[in-house]
Amino acid sequence: MKKILLYGDSNLWGYRDGKRIEDKYQWANMLSDYLGSNYKVIQEGLPGRVAGNIDKEKPFKNGKDIFDAVFRACSPLDYVVIALGTNDLSFEYNRTSKEIYDDLMWYKERANEIYLDLKFKERFFKEFPKFIYVLPGNFDYENDAKDFFDKERENERQKLIKLFKDNYKDTYIELNNIDLVKGDGMHYSVEGQKQVFDIVKKYFDVEK
Secondary structure, X not given: OEEEEEEEOHHHHOEXXXXXXXXXXXXXXXXXXXXXXXXXXXEEEOOOOXXXXXXXXXXXXXXXXXXXXXXXXXXXXXXXXXXXXXXXXXXXXXXXHHHHXXXXXXXXXXXXXXXXXHHHHHHHOOOOOEEEEEOOOOOOOOXXXXXXXXXXXXXXHHHHHHHHHXXXXXXXXXXXXXXEOOOOOOOEOHHHHHHHHHHHHHHOOOOO
């Protein structure tokens, strides 16, 4: 059985209107159902999670702080999917594309450091897991999400995508034109979750 760790924020968790949408409408669970019994999908999403260690008031939101523990606890792994960066783009943190890119790259570097620990490698892994980055999707900065994002924040999102195009040689996934929750403008609707699933599923091998 192959194991996939999905590590992300509220759009992985399934946030909508202050609640969590039904399991069957979360793209992580749709992926699990699609892949079937030959795969185990571990959904590790948290609303508000950021890629960097930048939240001083609520450190539990810092993605780096618990990644070591999660990575080790879920091992051995065949895939690690990092779906972070949207919160980092918001006014609250106001991070540049380069800062977010560097924070995202940390996850693969840190996982490799753990993997290269000889005892850990011999006990848990046959080979280093494949890393996939799901990049921050679109948000409605002109209307529903204008309290969190603006055109400049969208420009940073586009710069982040370009940094991946120019520098990252492995797998990353762009999300654009994803349907959003009305009146929210940053979280994926039920249709949006389905859109993400339809995009992400193409990156995994499955016999049908």
